[in-house]
Amino acid sequence: xxxxxxxxxxxxxxxxxxxxxxxxxxxxxxxxxxxxxxxxxxxxxxxxxxxxxxxxxxxxxxxxxxxxxxxxxxxxxxxxxxxxxxxxxxxxxxxxxxxxxxxxxxxxxxxxxxxxxxxxxxxxxxxxxxxxxxxxxxxxxxxxxxxxxxxxxxxxxxxxxxxxxxxxxxxxxxxxxxxxxxxxxxxxxxxxxxxxxxxxxxxxxxxxxxxxxxxxxxxxxxxxxxxxxxxxxxxx
Ligand code: SAH
Numbered sequence: 112x113x114x115x116x117x118x119x120x121x122x123x124x125x126x127x128x129x130x131x132x133x134x135x136x137x138x139x140x141x142x143x144x145x146x147x148x149x150x151x152x153x154x155x156x157x158x159x160x161x162x163x164x165x166x167x168x169x170x171x172x173x174x175x176x177x178x179x180x181x182x183x184x185x186x187x188x189x190x191x192x193x194x195x196x197x198x199x200x201x202x203x204x205x206x207x208x209x210x211x212x213x214x215x216x217x218x219x220x221x222x223x224x225x226x227x228x229x230x231x232x233x234x235x236x237x238x239x240x241x242x243x244x245x246x247x248x249x250x251x252x253x254x255x256x257x258x259x260x261x262x263x264x265x266x267x268x269x270x271x272x273x274x275x276x277x278x279x280x281x282x283x284x285x286x287x288x289x290x291x292x293x294x295x296x297x298x299x300x301x302x303x304x305x306x307x308x309x310x311x312x313x314x315x316x317x318x319x320x321x322x323x324x325x326x327x328x329x330x331x332x333x334x335x336x337x338x339x340x341x342x343x344x345x346x347x
Contacts, residue, residue, distance in 0.1 A: 139180035147182040161230040170221040205317040217267030218283035222248025229257040238267035268340035270296040284338035
């Protein structure tokens, strides 16, 4: 093929290739919704709609694009991971969001879970200890029109007292014990979702703050990156 013919040829196929890749992602997203979420007990229509709307491929590295809707955690920057779609859906469903809540998220990571929360709640504050991750997430959330999310770079084991109390708290990193300040920053009747256990495996728990003894609902076995900070695991 001559150089000119090649240039015309690649010009012609490029848009259709992009469309094919897009169609493949849409197909994978449908499989995610039906097989990995609905078939495994995710029934909250608002959660399913939000997961259908938010493009997970925009929260990962370009090289992982084809994996965007596989049901597993994927590597992001700073040695962290974007959570598995089923776990994101399970945690979000457990928060029972109706649209007028103020939510605190600990562990912004890629910003994917943050975007889902922003679709479903009134106010979202998300705390991340790595500034680089927080900055990247800010760009992605803006691109999706979520300009009202407040992103904070801090140690989330202490919660974020400045905007407390919260109706819901979601912790996306694993702790050995429940950080005291998080339960203090939750309104009475509020729900806190957190993976609790050892460094290698944990149980995802929804803690309902009712009366003096919180009610604990066990959701699933899981494996999260450690919650590192003053009331969490030490660094390293
Ligand atoms: N839900 C996120 C994934 C979070 S991974 C997503 O959808 O991409 C867990 C995140 O918690 C990591 O980014 C990690 O840096 C962060 N993290 C760990 N300890 C933290 C702490 N004490 N305060 C704030 N963020 C923390």
